[in-house]
Amino acid sequence: MADQLAAFDLYHLAVAMGILLGVFVRAQYTLGADFPLNDGGLFYQMTQEIQLAGYALPAFTHYNQAGIPFAYPPFGFYLAAIVDQLSPMTLMDVFRFLPLVATSLTLLAxxxxxxxxxxxxxxxxxxxxxxxxxxxxxxxxxxxxxVTRSLGLLFAVLALHQVFLMYTTGRWRYAATTTLWAVLTVLSHLQTGSFLAFSCLLFFTAYGLHRRGVFTSVAVGAGTLLFTAPWWGTLIARHGVAPFVAANATGGSIFSDSTLRAYLIESVLRLGTTSEPLFPLIATLAFMGVLASVTTRRFLLPGWWVAIILLDARAFPTFSTVPVAMLAGVGLADVVLPVVMRPLRGGTWGTDDATADEEHLFEGIAVSRLLRSWAPVVLGVFLWYATNGALLRAGETPALVALSPSERQTMEWVRTSTGPSSRFLIITSESWPTDKTSEWFPVLSDRVSVATVQGYEWVADGAFATRQNDYALAQNCALVDADCIREWSKLTGLSFDYLFIPKPDYGVCCVRLILSLRNDAQFALVYDGPGGIVFRAGSSSQK
Incomplete structure (x- = not known):
C-alpha cells in the first residue's frame, strides 16, 4: 500500500512539475512585455464595440474604418469585456493575461x-x-x-477528452459535457471548431463504432448546432453565408487545389513543424512514437497527426502539437528508454511483460533501477534541451514581442497631430500575420492603414487575397526606394497621405527607403522619434 501511494505521489508530482514548467515558460513571454504580445488590435476594437453596444452583437466592426461584418465567433470578446468590467484590470491587461491563463489551463486539459x-x-x-x-x-x-485562439484550443482539448470518455464508457452524461465544450469551441474560434469536428470523427472510428457511439455522436452534433444557432443564425440573417464562405477560403486543405495539395503532402513527409528553434527533438521523438505505434497497431495518434496536416493548411502546426506531444511520450518511453535500460534489465523490456513493468516505473524498486541506468541522463538532456528551445528567442518565438512604448507614443502623435481622415501606408518589412504595427495602428492612432490585412478574412469577393497581395507588394518596397512606393500606389489604386516606418526595439528596417524618402521632394519628413518616422506624401506621389 505504501509503495502504491509513493508511486501515485511521484506520478502526480512529475505531472505537476511538467505543467508548472509549461506555465513558467509561457509566463516568461507575457510578463516580459507591458502590452499584448504581437497581434490583437482587431479583437481589441471588436471587444470595445461590444461594450459600447451594451453587449448586443454589432452588425459590423469599424476597425480601420472598413465596415467589416462582425462575423468572428464572439465568446472571447464577451469574456474579455466582462472581465474588464468586473475586475480592476484594464481591457489591455485582459488582452495580455487572458491568453496566458487559457494556455496554462490547456496544459491541464x-x-x-x-x-x-x-x-x-x-x-x-x-x-x-x-x-x-x-x-x-x-x-x-x-x-x-x-483571446480567441487560446480559448478555442482549450475548449477543443476538453471536448476531445469527453469524446473519448463518451465512446469508451457509453455514458450519456459525457455527451452533454462534450456538447458544452464543443459549443464553446465553435463560439470561440471557428477554425478550431473545424479541427474539433474532424478529430471527433477520428475518435469515432477508433472508439465509437457501436450503437451507443452513433447515437451519442448524433446528439452531440445536433446539440452543438442548436446551441450555436443564436450566433450563426444572427450572422446569416444579417450578411448571408458570404462571411463563412470567405473565411473558409482563407484556409484550405488537401481538397483545395493542386498547389496546396502538394504543399500539404510535402508537409506530411517533413513531419509538419513544431517550431523548435534548434534540432527538432520533440518532433523526432514523435516520429519514433509513430513507428512504435504503427508496429503495435495503434493507429489513432499517427493518423490524427497526418489528418491535421492534410485538413488544415493554416493552423496545422498548432493543432498537431496535441498528437505530437503524445507521440513524443511514446517515442521516449517506449523506444529510447528501453534501449538505454536494456543492459540493466537483462533484455526483458519489450517482452509481453513490458506494459506491466512500465506501469511500475513510479514504484520504489523500479525507480531505483531507473536511477542506476542511463535513463536519468537521457531524461535530463531531453528536459534541458526542450526547455532551452522553448525559451530561446529564435525560429518563430521572436514573434512573441509587443509594441514598444516608443512605438505606441508615435501612434499617439499620429492621433493628435494628423487629420481624422488621414490615410497611412505602413512599411515594416514583416509578413502580415506577424505585423503587429499594421494591426494595432488603426486602434491606437484612430487612422486608416491602407494595407492592413486583418479583418478581411470575412469579406467576400476575394477581398482577403487582394489585400494580402497589396500588403506584400508594399512590404517589397522596404528594401527599395521612393519610386517603389509611387509604383505601388499606381498599381494597387490605393492612395495615402502619410507613410509610417516604425522603429522597433530589435532594429529599424528600410534604411535605403528612408534615405530615399528624405531626399525626395514629394515626401516631407514630419516626425522622427524613437518609435518611428513619418513622412507626408505630396499629391504627385499618389496614384
Missing part, C-alpha cells in the same frame, strides 16, 4: 486527455512535458489574438 488515451504513466509524463515545451503549443496562443 491536455493531461486529462493524455492520461486516458495513453497506456502508461511514464508516457503520460513525457507527453505532458513535451506539450509544455513544444513552442508551437503556445506561440500563436499567447499573443493578444490568443
Amino acid at each position: 491536455f493531461f486529462f486527455l493524455a492520461r486516458d488515451v495513453l497506456r502508461t504513466k511514464l508516457v503520460v509524463v513525457v507527453a505532458v512535458f513535451s506539450f509544455a515545451l513544444v513552442p508551437r503549443s503556445f506561440i500563436w496562443l499567447l499573443m493578444g489574438g490568443g
Whole structure:
C-alpha cells in the first residue's frame, strides 16, 4: 500500500512539475512585455464595440474604418469585456493575461486527455512535458489574438477528452459535457471548431463504432448546432453565408487545389513543424512514437497527426502539437528508454511483460533501477534541451514581442497631430500575420492603414487575397526606394497621405527607403522619434 501511494505521489508530482514548467515558460513571454504580445488590435476594437453596444452583437466592426461584418465567433470578446468590467484590470491587461491563463489551463486539459488515451504513466509524463515545451503549443496562443485562439484550443482539448470518455464508457452524461465544450469551441474560434469536428470523427472510428457511439455522436452534433444557432443564425440573417464562405477560403486543405495539395503532402513527409528553434527533438521523438505505434497497431495518434496536416493548411502546426506531444511520450518511453535500460534489465523490456513493468516505473524498486541506468541522463538532456528551445528567442518565438512604448507614443502623435481622415501606408518589412504595427495602428492612432490585412478574412469577393497581395507588394518596397512606393500606389489604386516606418526595439528596417524618402521632394519628413518616422506624401506621389 505504501509503495502504491509513493508511486501515485511521484506520478502526480512529475505531472505537476511538467505543467508548472509549461506555465513558467509561457509566463516568461507575457510578463516580459507591458502590452499584448504581437497581434490583437482587431479583437481589441471588436471587444470595445461590444461594450459600447451594451453587449448586443454589432452588425459590423469599424476597425480601420472598413465596415467589416462582425462575423468572428464572439465568446472571447464577451469574456474579455466582462472581465474588464468586473475586475480592476484594464481591457489591455485582459488582452495580455487572458491568453496566458487559457494556455496554462490547456496544459491541464491536455493531461486529462493524455492520461486516458495513453497506456502508461511514464508516457503520460513525457507527453505532458513535451506539450509544455513544444513552442508551437503556445506561440500563436499567447499573443493578444490568443483571446480567441487560446480559448478555442482549450475548449477543443476538453471536448476531445469527453469524446473519448463518451465512446469508451457509453455514458450519456459525457455527451452533454462534450456538447458544452464543443459549443464553446465553435463560439470561440471557428477554425478550431473545424479541427474539433474532424478529430471527433477520428475518435469515432477508433472508439465509437457501436450503437451507443452513433447515437451519442448524433446528439452531440445536433446539440452543438442548436446551441450555436443564436450566433450563426444572427450572422446569416444579417450578411448571408458570404462571411463563412470567405473565411473558409482563407484556409484550405488537401481538397483545395493542386498547389496546396502538394504543399500539404510535402508537409506530411517533413513531419509538419513544431517550431523548435534548434534540432527538432520533440518532433523526432514523435516520429519514433509513430513507428512504435504503427508496429503495435495503434493507429489513432499517427493518423490524427497526418489528418491535421492534410485538413488544415493554416493552423496545422498548432493543432498537431496535441498528437505530437503524445507521440513524443511514446517515442521516449517506449523506444529510447528501453534501449538505454536494456543492459540493466537483462533484455526483458519489450517482452509481453513490458506494459506491466512500465506501469511500475513510479514504484520504489523500479525507480531505483531507473536511477542506476542511463535513463536519468537521457531524461535530463531531453528536459534541458526542450526547455532551452522553448525559451530561446529564435525560429518563430521572436514573434512573441509587443509594441514598444516608443512605438505606441508615435501612434499617439499620429492621433493628435494628423487629420481624422488621414490615410497611412505602413512599411515594416514583416509578413502580415506577424505585423503587429499594421494591426494595432488603426486602434491606437484612430487612422486608416491602407494595407492592413486583418479583418478581411470575412469579406467576400476575394477581398482577403487582394489585400494580402497589396500588403506584400508594399512590404517589397522596404528594401527599395521612393519610386517603389509611387509604383505601388499606381498599381494597387490605393492612395495615402502619410507613410509610417516604425522603429522597433530589435532594429529599424528600410534604411535605403528612408534615405530615399528624405531626399525626395514629394515626401516631407514630419516626425522622427524613437518609435518611428513619418513622412507626408505630396499629391504627385499618389496614384
